[in-house]
Amino acid sequence: MEQTNGTHNSSRKYLVRVQSDKVTYNNDVIQADYEYQTTRVTTQGETIVATPVSTNYQFQTKRHVPRTGLMLVGWGGNNGSTLTAALLANKHHLSWNTKEGVKDANLFGSITQSSTVPLGDEVYVPLNSLLPMVDPCDLELDGWDISGLDLAGAMNRAKVLEWQLQQQLVQEMSKMKPRPAAHIPGFVASNQETRVDNVITGNRQSMVEQLRKDIAEFKASRQLETVIVIWTANTERFAEIREGVNDTAANLLAAIRANHSEIAPSTLYAVASILEGCTYINGSPQNTFVPGCVELAEKHSTFLGGDDFKSGQTKLKSVLVDFLVSAGIKPASIVSYNHLGNNDGKNLSDPMQFRSKEISKSNVVDDMVGSNHILYQPGEKPDHCVVIKYVPYVGDSKRAMDEYMSEIMLGGHNTIVVHNTCEDSLLAAPLILDLALVAELCERITVAKRDASGTSEHQPLRSVLSILSYMCKAPQVPKGAPVVNALFKQKACIENVLRACIGLAPSNHMLLEHMVRFPLAKDAAKSASSNGCISLGH
Numbered sequence: 001m002e003q004t005n006g007t008h009n010s011s012r013k014y015l016v017r018v019q020s021d022k023v024t025y026n027n028d029v030i031q032a033d034y035e036y037q038t039t040r041v042t043t044q045g046e047t048i049v050a051t052p053v054s055t056n057y058q059f060q061t062k063r064h065v066p067r068t069g070l071m072l073v074g075w076g077g078n079n080g081s082t083l084t085a086a087l088l089a090n091k092h093h094l095s096w097n098t099k100e101g102v103k104d105a106n107l108f109g110s111i112t113q114s115s116t117v118p119l120g121d122e123v124y125v126p127l128n129s130l131l132p133m134v135d136p137c138d139l140e141l142d143g144w145d146i147s148g149l150d151l152a153g154a155m156n157r158a159k160v161l162e163w164q165l166q167q168q169l170v171q172e173m174s175k176m177k178p179r180p181a182a183h184i185p186g187f188v189a190s191n192q193e194t195r196v197d198n199v200i201t202g203n204r205q206s207m208v209e210q211l212r213k214d215i216a217e218f219k220a221s222r223q224l225e226t227v228i229v230i231w232t233a234n235t236e237r238f239a240e241i242r243e244g245v246n247d248t249a250a251n252l253l254a255a256i257r258a259n260h261s262e263i264a265p266s267t268l269y270a271v272a273s274i275l276e277g278c279t280y281i282n283g284s285p286q287n288t289f290v291p292g293c294v295e296l297a298e299k300h301s302t303f304l305g306g307d308d309f310k311s312g313q314t315k316l317k318s319v320l321v322d323f324l325v326s327a328g329i330k331p332a333s334i335v336s337y338n339h340l341g342n343n344d345g346k347n348l349s350d351p352m353q354f355r356s357k358e359i360s361k362s363n364v365v366d367d368m369v370g371s372n373h374i375l376y377q378p379g380e381k382p383d384h385c386v387v388i389k390y391v392p393y394v395g396d397s398k399r400a401m402d403e404y405m406s407e408i409m410l411g412g413h414n415t416i417v418v419h420n421t422c423e424d425s426l427l428a429a430p431l432i433l434d435l436a437l438v439a440e441l442c443e444r445i446t447v448a449k450r451d452a453s454g455t456s457e458h459q460p461l462r463s464v465l466s467i468l469s470y471m472c473k474a475p476q477v478p479k480g481a482p483v484v485n486a487l488f489k490q491k492a493c494i495e496n497v498l499r500a501c502i503g504l505a506p507s508n509h510m511l512l513e514h515m516v517r518f519p520l521a522k523d524a525a526k527s528a529s530s531n532g533c534i535s536l537g538h
């Protein structure tokens with residue numbers, strides 16, 4: 001492993017270096033020749049035929065980590081202010097007293113900062129040691145909010161963080177002020193109107209133009225090389241998909257110029273980001289990415305990702321249902337209730353906004369249920385009920401209660417009941433960070449195809465970043481790609497794509513070397529550590 005200069009919560013950061021004739025590290029890129037192995041499945045009468053298919057790619061990942069800006073839509077919200085505080089607390093290595101003793105800043109809940117991956121020989125390394133990634137504390141932050149309250153006030157309003165921590169951040173965060181927002185009444189709940197005191201005036205076209213100026217000004221003033229825009233504002237109602245309005249890129253731009261009433265604020269931010277060459281990620285469940293928006297991103301070769309941060313109750317559901325179904329146990333009834341008292345909960349107390357969330361929270365089991373035709377007849381699904389209630393007193397401390405009732409052998413039943421309480425924003429903030437950092441890494445990856453005729457021109461990844469699915473309840477995927485919600489398949493996707501970028505085969509957990517009577521290939525290096533973890537000098 002190479003040592004690099006880490007700037008936060010550890011004096012040193014390490015990077016894995018692969019020794020292989022298929023991987024080269026030059027000044028500009030890490031280049032890896034990679035054999036991608038899949039299986040084509042066809043049927044011949046009663047026979048299912050599986051044919052191994054091997055495709056040769058070449059990955060290149062730029063080694064230079066750019067000065068990166070993150071612009072949050074809804075910066076003054078619970079998630080936005082909490083993420084801002086978390087990054088500053090880590091940057092300044094803050095500690096604070098609580099009734100349970102002294103707490104130190106960390107980034108738990110972020111897979112890029114706090115998770116490890118198996119490298120080989122049962123040695124685990126930090127996920128962010130596989131490829132050069134942005135150091136969170138180097139991120140420049142900015143954003144918009146319909147509420148003009150500065151970030152210190154927003155942090156106080158959110159009531160998420162201990163007072164002793166807040167006090168250490170007030171001076172720096174009070175200087176951070178959200179930019180005037182693109183707001184059109186009728187998309188978020190009407191109960192949000194009391195917050196509105198910081199908006200761009202004018203029609204949809206002038207809003208897009210102002211948002212573009214904001215992005216360009218932020219980028220220039222901080223000497224940034226790339227900017228990523230993430231929506232962590234309130235959940236909007238779904239927009240109707242209308243032919244001639246938002247079905248193509250040209251129609252969408254024309255509809256914005258015509259100030260068409262069905263174009264949502266979130267789509268205005270997305271269009272502005274695309275036109276400024278920026279990645280745009282949707283952390284809420286509304287259908288921001290109308291077909292015209294996706295087409296516009298593809299035309300401009302920018303990235304999109306989303307929808308709806310997968311932070312708590314749904315994240316656990318995408319593990320539990322995967323466990324049950326893959327164990328041959330049949331979930332028959334899933335009831336997910338939660339209540340919370342933050343502003344997000346207030347916004348969701350309106351039926352139109354709740355409907356957006358209900359959809360994203362309900363579809364999360366479809367892939368797992370659809371994978372097992374032994375348990376489920378075609379089209380058969382478990383009963384699935386989602387309830388969200390707004391209870392102001394509990395604030396950001398979301399209380400989730402779930403009941404999973406499954407059919408087991410010989411008419412038996414297994415009922416699993418879960419009670420899950422958490423500060424909602426402390427689970428979502430690290431996801432926002434991971435979305436930004438993985439998306440930024442994707443901006444530096446290109447792929448070429450290798451065959452007998454040579455190596456093709458290198459191309460960026462497809463515009464819709466399905467690799468971000470792990471962080472999302474309702475993953476956006478490229479046209480024709482399957483939607484995967486099972487959490488550990490989603491995590492494996494991220495790990496194995498990063499492994500492919502450095503020429504390593506996917507983790508397969510077979511441990512075949514311990515099953516067969518033949519030793520590994522002669523050049524297998526001796527295990528780097530006896531206990532499975534390399535000490536990274538933290």
Ligand SMILES: NC(=O)c1ccc[n+]([C@@H]2O[C@H](COP(=O)([O-])OP(=O)(O)OC[C@H]3O[C@@H](n4cnc5c(N)ncnc54)[C@H](O)[C@@H]3O)[C@@H](O)[C@H]2O)c1
Pocket residue numbers: 073074075076077078079080144145146147181182183184188192195231232233234235236265266283284285308309310311312342343344347424425427428
């Ligand atoms: N665990 C979580 O917190 C979690 C999980 C999944 C999804 N989400 C989603 O993330 C979003 C934010 O959650 P939160 O708890 O921070 O909510 P919040 O209400 O505290 O913050 C949202 C912010 O967006 C601002 N806003 C509303 N419309 C805007 C616009 N058009 N432009 C700019 N700003 C606007 C509001 O003033 C508010 O400050 C919500 O949509 C929520 O559903 C949150």
Ligand SMILES: O=P([O-])([O-])O[C@@H]1[C@@H](O)[C@H](O)[C@@H](O)[C@H](O)[C@@H]1O
Pocket residue numbers: 309310311312313314315338340344345348357361388398400424
């Ligand atoms: O991620 P998750 O815990 O399943 O879902 C959460 C909901 O339960 C909660 O009511 C809502 O306010 C959050 O935005 C989040 O969507």
